[in-house]
Amino acid sequence: MKWRGRRQSSNVDDRRASGGGVGKGLGLAGILVVAAITLMSGGDFMDVIMNVASNAPAQVQEYKPTQEEEDLAEFVKVVFADTEDVWTDLFEQYGKTYEYPRLVIFRDSVQSGCGFASAQTGPFYCPADKSVYIDLSFYNELKNRFGASGDFAMAYVVAHEVGHHVQNLLGILDQVKAQQAKLDKVRANELNVRLELQADYLAGVWANRVDGMGYLDHGDIDEAMNAASAIGDDTIQKQAQGYVVPDSFTHGTSEQRSRWLYKGYKTGDLSEWDSFSANSL
Numbered sequence: 063m064k065w066r067g068r069r070q071s072s073n074v075d076d077r078r079a080s081g082g083g084v085g086k087g088l089g090l091a092g093i094l095v096v097a098a099i100t101l102m103s104g105g106d107f108m109d110v111i112m113n114v115a116s117n118a119p120a121q122v123q124e125y126k127p128t129q130e131e132e133d134l135a136e137f138v139k140v141v142f143a144d145t146e147d148v149w150t151d152l153f154e155q156y157g158k159t160y161e162y163p164r165l166v167i168f169r170d171s172v173q174s175g176c177g178f179a180s181a182q183t184g185p186f187y188c189p190a191d192k193s194v195y196i197d198l199s200f201y202n203e204l205k206n207r208f209g210a211s212g213d214f215a216m217a218y219v220v221a222h223e224v225g226h227h228v229q230n231l232l233g234i235l236d237q238v239k240a241q242q243a244k245l246d247k248v249r250a251n252e253l254n255v256r257l258e259l260q261a262d263y264l265a266g267v268w269a270n271r272v273d274g275m276g277y278l279d280h281g282d283i284d285e286a287m288n289a290a291s292a293i294g295d296d297t298i299q300k301q302a303q304g305y306v307v308p309d310s311f312t313h314g315t316s317e318q319r320s321r322w323l324y325k326g327y328k329t330g331d332l333s334e335w336d337s338f339s340a341n342s343l
């Protein structure tokens with residue numbers, strides 16, 4: 063993606079300098095309590111948000127980011143700025159006003175409006191404070207653990223989380239949460255898959271617009287598709303436990319995720335985004 067020298071979002075809360083020591087402090091204090099496993103409060107790729115019983119004092123350590131990390135921070139800020147531009151435009155087209163989310167860049171662990179989260183949670187969106195949380199080390203995790211390399215793999219992840227923000231602004235997150243409260247686990251999971259596939263679609267719509275502005279490099283869409291596929295439930299479960307349990311899927315299969323992303327990319331608008339009434343996903 064062409065990003066160097068371009069506008070960076072100013073809606074960014076860079077908390078990298080206060081990270082690092084926090085996890086250690088919690089460990090020593092021994093107050094880390096896993097209070098809730100949340101699907102809807104913003105837990106994302108790993109779907110686990112850990113809440114902490116009380117606030118531990120952060121142990122601030124000297125922090126010197128590498129040039130590679132600084133580049134990555136700049137990159138996600140440009141991507142975030144692009145989501146602001148694209149969604150402002152799209153909301154206007156539908157007679158609505160887009161409210162900017164915030165981007166929180168953290169290191170190792172973070173206190174969010176949805177509770178305490180560690181980097182292992184993966185990037186997530188918290189509807190309570192309308193913020194996207196990301197630890198930049200996820201870029202390397204994508205590359206090394208999931209085999210999804212390239213800058214646009216990371217861009218897709220950010221755009222997917224912003225997709226959840228769009229769902230939040232449109233009331234979809236609340237509706238799904240209310241529905242899920244009435245459903246058994248299996249059917250609540252299935253509803254979550256529909257929510258996630260729609261976020262993938264919305265990431266695709268964003269990619270279409272960025273492509274239209276001339277900022278995509280050859281191969282960028284393939285990088286995003288590859289990432290969407292790599293973080294499919296079936297692929298992750300196969301890697302982790304050697305078999306798949308479809309009833310436990312919360313985000314969709316590799317094939318579904320890459321297909322919904324591509325569908326959004328192809329259409330570039332909201333015409334085919336309704337994953338909730340689709341008979342087959």
Ligand SMILES: [Zn+2]
Pocket residue numbers: 106107222223226258261
């Ligand atoms: Zn998601």
